[in-house]
Amino acid sequence: MPELGYPAFDADNHYYEALDAFTRHVPDAMQPRCVQWAEIGGRKHHIVGGKLAHAVKNPTWDPIAMPGAISDYLRGNPSDKDPRHLMQDREPLPDYYMNNDARVAKLDEQGLEAMWLFPTLGVLYEELLKHDTDAVVALFRAFNRWLQEDWGCNYKDRIFASPYITLADVDFACEELEWAIEHDARTVAMRPAAVWTRNDGAKSPSHPMFDPFWARVNEAGITVVAHAGDSGYTSHGYVADGFSAAFGGVFSPSIKHLNIERAAYDFLITVAYERLFERFPNVRIASVENGAEFLPDLFRKLRQSRDRLGRGGYYKEDPGLLFKEHVWINPFWEDDVNEIVDQMGADHVIFGSDWPHIEGMREPLDYVADLENFSDEQRQLIMRDNTRLLNERRPI
Numbered sequence: 001m002p003e004l005g006y007p008a009f010d011a012d013n014h015y016y017e018a019l020d021a022f023t024r025h026v027p028d029a030m031q032p033r034c035v036q037w038a039e040i041g042g043r044k045h046h047i048v049g050g051k052l053a054h055a056v057k058n059p060t061w062d063p064i065a066m067p068g069a070i071s072d073y074l075r076g077n078p079s080d081k082d083p084r085h086l087m088q089d090r091e092p093l094p095d096y097y098m099n100n101d102a103r104v105a106k107l108d109e110q111g112l113e114a115m116w117l118f119p120t121l122g123v124l125y126e127e128l129l130k131h132d133t134d135a136v137v138a139l140f141r142a143f144n145r146w147l148q149e150d151w152g153c154n155y156k157d158r159i160f161a162s163p164y165i166t167l168a169d170v171d172f173a174c175e176e177l178e179w180a181i182e183h184d185a186r187t188v189a190m191r192p193a194a195v196w197t198r199n200d201g202a203k204s205p206s207h208p209m210f211d212p213f214w215a216r217v218n219e220a221g222i223t224v225v226a227h228a229g230d231s232g233y234t235s236h237g238y239v240a241d242g243f244s245a246a247f248g249g250v251f252s253p254s255i256k257h258l259n260i261e262r263a264a265y266d267f268l269i270t271v272a273y274e275r276l277f278e279r280f281p282n283v284r285i286a287s288v289e290n291g292a293e294f295l296p297d298l299f300r301k302l303r304q305s306r307d308r309l310g311r312g313g314y315y316k317e318d319p320g321l322l323f324k325e326h327v328w329i330n331p332f333w334e335d336d337v338n339e340i341v342d343q344m345g346a347d348h349v350i351f352g353s354d355w356p357h358i359e360g361m362r363e364p365l366d367y368v369a370d371l372e373n374f375s376d377e378q379r380q381l382i383m384r385d386n387t388r389l390l391n392e393r394r395p396i
Helices: 029-034 100-112 125-129 133-150 168-182 210-220 243-246 255-273 297-310 319-326 337-344 364-371 376-391
Strands: 007-013 035-040 043-050 114-120 159-161 185-188 223-226 286-290 328-331
Touching: 007 029, 007 364, 007 376, 029 035, 035 114, 035 337, 043 125, 100 114, 114 223, 114 376, 125 133, 133 168, 168 185, 223 255, 255 286, 255 297, 255 319, 255 364, 297 319, 297 364, 319 328, 328 337, 337 376, 364 376
Parallel strands: 007 114, 114 159, 185 223, 223 286, 286 328
Antiparallel strands: 035 043
């Protein structure tokens, strides 16, 4: 394990959901509109909104693919291995993927002070239910109650599990935010996507109708994480749509593989265009597992918008500078972190390993090798201190 001289703070860890994570607290009458189990061909699958979900082949997770199974492939496949064989190695489901005490012990083994913890399937199911707002609300209120019971929003100041928030119903979003704060959550997570509302169709996440939510975020000083998920992006016929289609053809080139970054780009530039940070100057957004190669073009477009509209009074402050003040970026680990720091500054880049997913790192601290060109101070900001800062609420 690389020697840092201090334990790191991992801004992107994941659990694998328990068998009843999506059913334990959902009222019986709502379960057919939310998530149910079905056995097909001797294997268990999720039925989401009455339709077979294809996000993963085995939502029981047992056996499970090894962490970082395709990490070398994503970095250019230097060993020239046949990619079809990379995910064949499986292991019985470890207890630290499902249990908080076992995970704390794993943190010690991995040299981690603490971590932010996010869903695996939980970031995929809002898209499948988006046209049924009542089902979205019922599912994610129940999902967050499961999360608190099994993991805890703050477990021993080591595991900080992030409740999932949907803006589909702004009253629900405000209620869940209050619940999260009451349970000492340090972040709340949402997908980077347009919001499908009950009565008004699709809206930007920074539309004024959601201001009650952002006003409470601003007041409480809690960090909002825009975490990669199924954002509902279409490939316009070039490739089959649906989130799982990307993984069905993961080893062949396709524009489908760009959709995660496209979704984050659209989300982040929209909140800048719509002056969210002018309206709510205490809001902090962390972009996690969305990549960062879009940043040069994002800043170029913000400069263009500033120059075209700034003199007319649309922007009270430079939107690019506000972006750098209010947004933190967790790059894909195969991104060039040197370029990301050039764009954002070392104080707005956060380390996240995506452990234990197949596209993440084999071990979280493998990331340290990528920081060899940085000073000790910059390295400590990226590996620990920036996420520590975001993990502390700063109420006004």
